[in-house]
Amino acid sequence: MKNYNEKLVTYLRSINKKVTLEREEILNAVIKVATYADLKHFNAKDIYNQIKLIKSPLSIATVYRTLPMFAEAGIIAEIAKRKGKMIYELIRKEKHHDHLICCSCGKVTEFYNAEIEALQKKISKELEFDIIEHSHSIKGICKDCKK
Numbered sequence: 001m002k003n004y005n006e007k008l009v010t011y012l013r014s015i016n017k018k019v020t021l022e023r024e025e026i027l028n029a030v031i032k033v034a035t036y037a038d039l040k041h042f043n044a045k046d047i048y049n050q051i052k053l054i055k056s057p058l059s060i061a062t063v064y065r066t067l068p069m070f071a072e073a074g075i076i077a078e079i080a081k082r083k084g085k086m087i088y089e090l091i092r093k094e095k096h097h098d099h100l101i102c103c104s105c106g107k108v109t110e111f112y113n114a115e116i117e118a119l120q121k122k123i124s125k126e127l128e129f130d131i132i133e134h135s136h137s138i139k140g141i142c143k144d145c146k147k
């Protein structure tokens, strides 16, 4: 929690912006939403719904504007777009994983595959490319939606 606040302060300082009450409120909402297991992957609407619970006057437009800023700050990661809306997740110190995204119900499934990881490193090395980070998202139809 403190760590995320620090990241926000550091980032905003680097672009000569201030931590406003609005930005803090949105960050708190992101952390709350992301700690509910079923909303590990969320969009702006999910964050806005959380903000409405505390009867804040913040608009959804502000949430849409602020989340890309949090992604820049390294607080959340952009996973993929679904129906034109970005899906995010909170960046944690846990094992790296990639995602399967169902285009029908929106369910996001995480996976980790050592061979894919190794292959990505091999390809980058061959192309003399230094990886900073990577995200791998596969879109399709999940098992439940195929029934």
Ligand SMILES: [Zn+2]
Pocket: 102, 103, 104, 105, 106, 107, 141, 142, 143, 144, 145
């Ligand atoms: Zn599905």
Ligand SMILES: [Zn+2]
Pocket: 040, 041, 089, 097, 098, 099, 110
């Ligand atoms: Zn994830």
